[in-house]
Amino acid sequence: MSSVSVPPPKCLQKPLVVPHRYMFGPGPSNVPPRILKAGANPVIGHMHPEIFEIMSDIKTQNSMTFAVSGTGHAAMECAIFNTVEGGESVLSAVNGIWGERAAEMAERIGATVNTIVAPPGGFLTNADIEQALSKHRPVVFFLAHGESSTGVLHPLDGIAELCHKYNCLFLVDSVASMGGTPLHMDQQGIDILYTGSQKVLNAPPGTAPISFSERACQKIFSRRTKPVSFFLDLGWLANYWGCDGKPSRLYHHTGPVTAFYSLRESLAVLAEEGLENSWERHHKVAEYFHQGLESMGLKLFVKEKKARLPTVTTIIAPHGYDWKEITAYIMKTHNLEISGGLGPSAGLVLRVGLMGCNSSKDNVDMVLAALRDALKHCHKSKV
């Protein structure tokens, strides 16, 4: 045997230490012990009948529904890579960072990309959207339902009808919204919908549920070219997940089986509570939170009440303070994560996420107390 020239790194001799922390930023959220425990079950094969049953629990009644073996960004690329071919036109609603990233992904595969930009904290009207659809004639229109960077819950009503009028697929990112606010893929005419495991679902990051409508499948399965990614190719994924009706399932990639266990368990927790109950809880808790913030004199970044995301709240960075000092103080003193802005909201806001099991009045009280404490102890300029 040859000898190793590099000794094993000393850092690996120390035990692994992971702190407990209140995860009240825009994600990942805290994961309840039941879901963590599910993920620590023994590994079985990615093609064993038992994992197919667990994968089947993850699917919905819509036939083309499964989980991407990656985080939200992988689902975003899965959606775009499969629905868009080089040279086709894509329209992205830039309502925060997600619209920018969707645009970048489509550009990278050679699409012609146009954007419509909403002011930070605002949203687009259906008239804006129709005008852009009619002008650019895209094959896909991207919209973030829950814009976690700006705290906007974008209205969806009527948009699918506009898309379909212009022969365009409606692609919706619900990473920060699904499970926390009403969302009806079929009734609202959404063609591609995805979310992440680590927000309202309270599973660890690493899987991303995604669903494709019949209309989306029709376009995808009549492509002229193969999608750029083999790993994210819907034909292969659909077969691996048993969504294509074929009798045999071929080896595509080694699914992250333990991540499927925890995702499955997170869905079971949500099913036990009931989707409507979860929606209602998130809305009530958010309202209680927003009232508490306003009664402290803090201002919300999203002016229009109905456009406030119940899962991730954006608070205008308190005047005279350095937002970084506030988030650092709260982390250090309260062992609690809240975060600053991202993309178009960077430097402008504080972001607080209360998602899934974290969405409770007790947690709101904890965040409000931490904020009050921070405003008392952090430096305030005299302006």
Next chain:
Amino acid sequence: MSSVSVPPPKCLQKPLVVPHRYMFGPGPSNVPPRILKAGANPVIGHMHPEIFEIMSDIKTQNSMTFAVSGTGHAAMECAIFNTVEGGESVLSAVNGIWGERAAEMAERIGATVNTIVAPPGGFLTNADIEQALSKHRPVVFFLAHGESSTGVLHPLDGIAELCHKYNCLFLVDSVASMGGTPLHMDQQGIDILYTGSQKVLNAPPGTAPISFSERACQKIFSRRTKPVSFFLDLGWLANYWGCDGKPSRLYHHTGPVTAFYSLRESLAVLAEEGLENSWERHHKVAEYFHQGLESMGLKLFVKEKKARLPTVTTIIAPHGYDWKEITAYIMKTHNLEISGGLGPSAGLVLRVGLMGCNSSKDNVDMVLAALRDALKHCHKSKV
């Protein structure tokens, strides 16, 4: 609140049940309780200092080393997407299924792909390789070091020198070999090397360590076009992993933090044993296994001894039997996974993987007993 038209699926009301099973197929392997437990630690933020420390434990002394947030196929695409631009020439050694898949991935992004094909169970000579390099002048040459579909451990010596002579990067897949047999990235001149978490490392599937040489980085960072994938873009990943020397780390994607915990722990287990000891153990156990098989009258698919992968053994499907009946019998009767062939070895072989903690003489004895039992009880035709 709107009402849900679809009731929660009944299947989610049942408790999650995962069997324990001997995972002696080509992967995933069994995961020891210590590593499963590491992955059940609480979720912290993907940008918190503690996760950066855990990620730093995963890195090596080579500056551009990190783990892809996905399984081996994602690492394969990460390697190809970053090193190859549309229109460039790629050469893939097809020595089993992995060379085929690498070729397909490169084709999908518009590369000009050529292959050199070794007979199943065999390998290529350096003369074959040089001839193809000189003819096709590729920018990247792909080779699977451990070809888990055929059971071949491909010789590496001298290949990097040939690649570099023809100004080509040497890309090596070590998913089935790393940790189980000597491998020296720097000394052997490998430019891009990746593996998977779920084989010798004994972590759950879902992360894939990858490393790029200086030479590879030079090509990548002077690309004319952006890689097709934002999720797998080395520029972004290098920054997220703190490999680019920049003072601030930007949000790229939400890293699968709990999968990083278990990967880190799997590396700690390997460091405790010592790489050389692990290599030696795998080789000794494989030799013991191969002798046992031969003394039962079974034949190995890979004729040349030095080209037998110590981690995954391919056995010529016993004459007169249906291989599917054998694997099914062993699964049912012994709760033990061994598998059939894949790609060019489909229908021709049985595959047994003994990797990481599974590589022991006791486990060899268990597999041999199961095989003996299967050959006794499965149907044998009279030919």
